Amino acid sequence: MTETCNCNNCRNELCIRKVPIFSTLNQEDVGKIASLINHRDYKKGETILFDGDYTDSVVIINEGSAKAYKNTPDGREQILYVFSEGDFFGEQNLLGNKTATFSVEALQPVNTCILSRGQFQKLLYSYPEIAVKIIEELSGRMARLETALQSMGVRNVDTRVGGILLEFATKYSTKTNEGTLIHLPLSREGIANYLGVARETLSRKLGQLENEGLIRSVNNKEILIPNMQAIELLAGAGY
Amino acid sequence: MTETCNCNNCRNELCIRKVPIFSTLNQEDVGKIASLINHRDYKKGETILFDGDYTDSVVIINEGSAKAYKNTPDGREQILYVFSEGDFFGEQNLLGNKTATFSVEALQPVNTCILSRGQFQKLLYSYPEIAVKIIEELSGRMARLETALQSMGVRNVDTRVGGILLEFATKYSTKTNEGTLIHLPLSREGIANYLGVARETLSRKLGQLENEGLIRSVNNKEILIPNMQAIELLAGAGY
DNA sequence: CGAGTCCTTGAATACACTCAACTGTGGTGG
DNA sequence: CCACCACAGTTGAGTGTATTCAAGGACTCG
Numbered sequence: 001m002t003e004t005c006n007c008n009n010c011r012n013e014l015c016i017r018k019v020p021i022f023s024t025l026n027q028e029d030v031g032k033i034a035s036l037i038n039h040r041d042y043k044k045g046e047t048i049l050f051d052g053d054y055t056d057s058v059v060i061i062n063e064g065s066a067k068a069y070k071n072t073p074d075g076r077e078q079i080l081y082v083f084s085e086g087d088f089f090g091e092q093n094l095l096g097n098k099t100a101t102f103s104v105e106a107l108q109p110v111n112t113c114i115l116s117r118g119q120f121q122k123l124l125y126s127y128p129e130i131a132v133k134i135i136e137e138l139s140g141r142m143a144r145l146e147t148a149l150q151s152m153g154v155r156n157v158d159t160r161v162g163g164i165l166l167e168f169a170t171k172y173s174t175k176t177n178e179g180t181l182i183h184l185p186l187s188r189e190g191i192a193n194y195l196g197v198a199r200e201t202l203s204r205k206l207g208q209l210e211n212e213g214l215i216r217s218v219n220n221k222e223i224l225i226p227n228m229q230a231i232e233l234l235a236g237a238g239y
Numbered sequence: 240m241t242e243t244c245n246c247n248n249c250r251n252e253l254c255i256r257k258v259p260i261f262s263t264l265n266q267e268d269v270g271k272i273a274s275l276i277n278h279r280d281y282k283k284g285e286t287i288l289f290d291g292d293y294t295d296s297v298v299i300i301n302e303g304s305a306k307a308y309k310n311t312p313d314g315r316e317q318i319l320y321v322f323s324e325g326d327f328f329g330e331q332n333l334l335g336n337k338t339a340t341f342s343v344e345a346l347q348p349v350n351t352c353i354l355s356r357g358q359f360q361k362l363l364y365s366y367p368e369i370a371v372k373i374i375e376e377l378s379g380r381m382a383r384l385e386t387a388l389q390s391m392g393v394r395n396v397d398t399r400v401g402g403i404l405l406e407f408a409t410k411y412s413t414k415t416n417e418g419t420l421i422h423l424p425l426s427r428e429g430i431a432n433y434l435g436v437a438r439e440t441l442s443r444k445l446g447q448l449e450n451e452g453l454i455r456s457v458n459n460k461e462i463l464i465p466n467m468q469a470i471e472l473l474a475g476a477g478y
Numbered sequence: 479c480g481a482g483t484c485c486t487t488g489a490a491t492a493c494a495c496t497c498a499a500c501t502g503t504g505g506t507g508g
Numbered sequence: 509c510c511a512c513c514a515c516a517g518t519t520g521a522g523t524g525t526a527t528t529c530a531a532g533g534a535c536t537c538g
Contacts, residue, residue, distance in 0.1 A: 070389040073475055078392040080385050092378040094371070101382045124371055131370035132333070132363055138377045139331040143340050145384040146319050150309040152391035153317040153435035155495075157526075188485060196392035198527055203486055220485075220535070236312055394527075396494075427517060437495055442518055459503085459517075 015039075015062045015113045019086050021133040033123065038114040042066075042106040049089070049104040054097065056117040058090040064110035065185055068102045069193065079194040081141070082107070082185045091134065093117055094124075107185065152196055160195050161205045162235030165215070169225065179226040181218070188220065209234075254278075254301045254352045258325050260372040272362065277353040281305075281345040288328070288343040293336065295356040297329040303349035304424055307341045308432065318433040320380070321346070321424045323410075330373065332356055333363075346424065391435055399434050400444045401474030404454070408464065418465040420457070427459065448473075 013034045016022045022030065039062075042048050048066060049055060061083050068081040068089065080102055083089065092098055094117060115123075124131045144167075151163045165182065173182045186194060192202040206223075209215045214231060216224040225231055252273045255261045261272065278301075281287050287305060288294065300322050307320040307328065319341055322328065331337055333356060354362075363370045383406075390402045404421065412421045425433060431441040445462075448454045453470060455463040464470055 070385065072389055072393050073398055074393055074395055076392060078389045080388060091374065092382065094378070095375050101385060121371075124374075125367045128364045128367045128370060131367060131374065132360075134374055135330065135363075135370065135377065136334050138374065138381065139333070142377065142381055142384065143331065145381065145388060146309065146340060149319060149384060149388055149391065149435075150311055150317045152388065153315060153432075154311050154313055155525090156313055159312055193392075196388075199484090200486080200528085201526055204526090207486075394493085438516090439496085439518080440494055443494090446518075 015060070018062060019060055019088070019113075021088070021130055021137060024129045024133065025127065029127070036115060036119045040112050040114060042110040042112070044106055044108050046110075047103060047105050048110065048112065049100050049102075051100055051103040053100050055090060055093055055100055056097075058088055058094075058115045058117065058120045059104075060088040060113040060115070061085055062111045062113050064106060064108040066104050066106050066110055067186065067190065068104045070102050076196075077193050078196060079186070079190060080145070082194075084185070088137075091120075091138070094121060107190075157195075157197055157201060157205055158209075159235055160197070161202065161209070162231050162233075164191060164195055165223070165225065165231050166235050169228065169231070173225075176224070179216075179224050180228055182223045182225065184221050184223060254299070257301060258299055258327070258352075260327070260369055260376060263368045263372065264366065268366070275354060275358045279351050279353060281349040281351070283345055283347050285349075286342060286344050287349065287351065288339050288341075290339055290342040292339050294329060294332055294339055295336075297327055297333075297354045297356065297359045298343075299327040299352040299354070300324055301350045301352050303345060303347040305343050305345050305349055306425065306429065307343045309341050315435075316432050317435060318425070318429060319384070321433075323424070327376075330359075330377070333360060346429075396434075396436055396440060396444055397448075398474055399436070400441065400448070401470050401472075403430060403434055404462070404464065404470050405474050408467065408470070412464075415463070418463050419467055421462045421464065423460050423462065 013030050015037060016025075016030050016034055022033065025033070042064075048059065051070060063085060065082060065084040067079050068083060069077045069079045072078050081087075081089075083104070089104060090100075092101060124134075147163075151160050154160055168182045168184065169180055172185055173180045175181075184191070188202060188206075189199050192199045195202065206215065206217065210217055214225070214227070214234065216226065218224050252269050254276065255264075255269050255273055261269065264272070281303075287298065290309060302324060304321060304323040306318050307322060308316045308318045311317050320326075320328075322343070328343060329339075331340060363373075386402075390399050393399055407421045407423065408419055411424055412419045414420075423430070427441060427445075428438050431438045434441065445454065445456065449456055452465070453473065455465065457463050
């Protein structure tokens, strides 16, 4: 049980090790939990969870990334989260027989670890530290939502674009000698749906920022930021 | 310890009994926790927590209501939550030495129960069911935030106004023979800051809804909704 | 290389915002 | 008890900015 090999159990251990909420567990406990895990793969564009569906499992992203979104009454799609390795969802069903409050769709090929509600519940009672980790994780996620809500309230769209560049810079960037290179997790349309603006508006704003020299659009998946402070100023102080 | 009286401990027990997260505890445990609690009162308009301040305590609203908000870069105030009896905040500081991510201001005279971070942490490890309750509570709060975010993404302001009327109707209303009477927890300006629109815009929209017969503004603190389904339609389907 | 999808650019429109004046309301003090 | 003041809310007019609709350009993937 404690040796590394290619059996399902050990593959599952690798899966668990990636997830922050299990980071406090010792090897033995990891092994126990590993045996409870199921896996499922999804292709890019496939829907992992449908808004409104009943579900009784907690899903952990083991590999790849996914977007969580709600469809608005006026036919748009409001993106709420971009999940990547180690993120989980479905915890809202922990107690009652609740239905999903958003849809989740794979942005890339995704591999998931699945725990049933019952198993997950038992874990929480056996390992209070996991519950605390989850509270910590949820708190962080709420802080992000709160910031997003604040941002949506800002009239000035430039500020909001700056805000999302900052957010992406902290999560999806590498440093180069030309500046910070952001690897966009979403398409332009996706970013627009995350910001809650029209695709075209985002396009115009990014074009404008490029003209002003604040960003350099390397390709559709990468944006280079020569001077991060200028973006911070944009996001913070507005115009 | 288990007898009802007017001593501080027993007053604290009453306080605990109001809070859903402690609802699973037996009398003895309630007594133990009661001895850990401190109290503090706030006048209407007083700030209970300042955004950015360091704080090491979890605050539970025992009586009254309060708004949680962030100031936006463009000088507005974006309301995130309306807390009332039994709600708590400060749990984001559970683990690290974090600072507050929003301000909280009393909307009415408020009485709070205060637990220090250390005490609260111990509770979580001693009573896993409290942790589970908190996860449940946070999940609910996240669902609300997610819905709010979705709502903010909707262009049509009528829809958003309808949405907030529905939300208030579920939390702050009484049934009368004329329809559903909503007791507004916020002023017009507050509602506007909750929706992320200008005060004047909200005023116009409410006036319009009143002309159409969908609502009746009884006074600045109460709105009567004769036909709730019409509001649901407004919030759901847009125009 | 071609088809489809995603992205950009342009022009016109609509909608909420801003600024400003006015009305109502609640509270204080003479 | 009424006059006054401060504040919250409403209403009006004009402006700005993002949206919409439409067309053209540029990727990406087979």
